[in-house]
Amino acid sequence: MHLNQLIQLRQELHQSPEIAGEEGKTASKILSFISKLNPDEIIENLGGSGLAFIFKGKSPGPRTLFRAELDALPIQETGNPSYKSTIDGKAHLCGHDGHMTIICGLGEKIAENRPEKGEVVLLFQPAEETGEGARRILDDPKFERIKPDYAYALHNLPGFPLHQVVVRKGTFAAGSTGMTISLTGKTSHAAHPEAGINPANALMHLIQTLPNLPNHFKNFALVTIIHAELGSLAFGTSAGKGSLSVTIRAFDQQDLDGLIERAIAEAKGIAKIEKLGVKFSLVESFAVSKNDPKAAEIAESAMKDLAMDISQKAEPFRWSEDFGLFSQSCPSYLFGLGSGENCPQLHEPTYDFPDELIETGVMVFEKIARKINS
Structure with missing residues (x-):
């Protein structure tokens, strides 16, 4: 050599x-x-x-x-x-x-x-x-x-x-996946928020609940919030869309897959209650x-x-x-x-x-x- x-x-x-x-x-x-x-x-x-x-x-x-x-x-x-x-x-x-x-x-x-x-x-x-x-x-x-x-x-x-x-x-290293949850409601005038559907409540709910999902698993698991977005900086407008990005990781592959499923179910549930459309994007998936x-x-x-x-x-x-x-x-x-x-x-x-x-x-x-x- x-x-x-x-x-x-x-x-x-x-x-x-x-x-x-x-x-x-x-x-x-x-x-x-x-x-x-x-x-x-x-x-x-x-x-x-x-x-x-x-x-x-x-x-x-x-x-x-x-x-x-x-x-x-x-x-x-x-x-x-x-x-x-x-x-x-x-x-x-x-x-x-x-x-x-x-x-x-x-x-x-x-x-x-x-x-x-x-x-x-x-x-x-x-x-x-x-x-x-x-x-x-x-x-x-x-x-x-x-x-x-x-x-x-x-x-x-x-x-x-x-x-x-x-x-x-x-297990030598955790598996992880990046997930973005996109929420779609209806934009309205900020003076008449009741005329629109603002995803703010749903976003707040997910920010509070998703990090607690790992409590359902006995092995190490983690949900880290990395980015949140709501509407745009327009003071006359009530937001009609929002998104939340998280990184999900676990030491066990079944736990990782299960945690992703729970996060999706949680987001679908709150979207239904708030009458929002919801889409999911999974990126940077590591086994x-x-x-x-x-x-x-x-x-x-x-x-x-x-x-x-x-x-x-x-x-x-x-x-x-x-x-x-x-x-x-x-x-x-x-x-x-x-x-x-x-x-x-x-x-x-x-x-x-x-x-x-x-x-x-x-x-x-x-x-x-x-x-x-x-």
């Missing part, structure tokens, strides 16, 4: 971020890097700008997939690394540049020493940040060619000691990231063999990861890699992926691959 080349690649990716749905140039950089390693098969335009590289073993066996994310965030970088983002209002502030580089480093290791059996697949998925990429990958007919027996991914974690692996059996016991056993055995500092997380993380959807289609395992106690948090404008983690990430992934495919 040529660490200096990998660090250079990571910093080049950092300089040229592309957000969800626009990852074409990033995919080209990855394609150029891994093509030189002579994979046995390359799949392009997977679920959009996604890429998969297949390295075949000498004999039949399990197919192991390792995933990284192509997309950056629509946030202005305010830190000042020498390789600062050159794209205004866009930056790699979640570490996907580092995750991609780790998978590229894994590719070098696998190319140097091919699997004994089965296949190792390196997957680069688009649109992780919007929760759309994994669904597009899984729905693409080309996915059948790489459908894995095991799938693995990592995420760097600020606030945890550098190089520490953070693991958890069962619960659930770690498979067998996949976990293999990974954690690899970490022990490497004498790594392992931290068992008591509770799942409240944030969501698009990798969760893979756990519904095959045995999957997501783990964390500490990026330092003083590292700025993910999505902060001064965040930058620590290059020291590249070698650590490659080491863990390679050890997992050898356990399954050797």
Whole structure:
């Protein structure tokens, strides 16, 4: 593994971020890097700008997939690394540049020493940040060619000691969905509100009741109000429309689905009482990231063999990861890699992926691959 080349690649990716749905140039950089390693098969335009590289073993066996994310965030970088983002209002502030580089480093290791059996697949998925990429990958007919027996991914974690692996059996990260409830009544003159139908009462009711819906569930669940709108700033007018946006999250997929259903039922009920039309929009849907016991056993055995500092997380993380959807289609395992106690948090404008983690990430992934495919 040529660490200096990998660090250079990571910093080049950092300089040229592309957000969800626009990852074409990033995919080209990855394609150029891994093509030189002579994979046995390359799949392009997977679920959009996604890429998969297949390295075949000498004999039949399990197919192991390792995933990284192509997309950056629509946030202005305010830190000042020498390789600062050159794209205004866009930056790699979640570490996907580092995750991609780790998978590229894994590719070098696998190319140097091919699997004994089965296949190792390196997957680069688009649109992780919007929760759309994994669904597009899984729905693409080309996915059948790489459908894995095991799938693995990592995420760097600020606030945890550098190089520490953070693991958890069962749910690793929450599932979440963004919901907008649009209410339509009838606009009228502000002097004659009785002539119209104003959604204000319904909005107030939902603002008070929706955050309490998680009380009906025994596991962790949460409804967070993120935006509310009523009418327009016209003092002569009584509002005829309004909307409320919330983020719904839970540690259990059934709870998440049930909570969404309850929120919809609550909104439909108050809309009927207030004689309002109601519509729902669901966006940025992330499945619960659930770690498979067998996949976990293999990974954690690899970490022990490497004498790594392992931290068992008591509770799942409240944030969501698009990798969760893979756990519904095959045995999957997501783990964390500490990026330092003083590292700025993910999505902060001064965040930058620590290059020291590249070698650590490659080491863990390679050890997992050898356990399954050797």
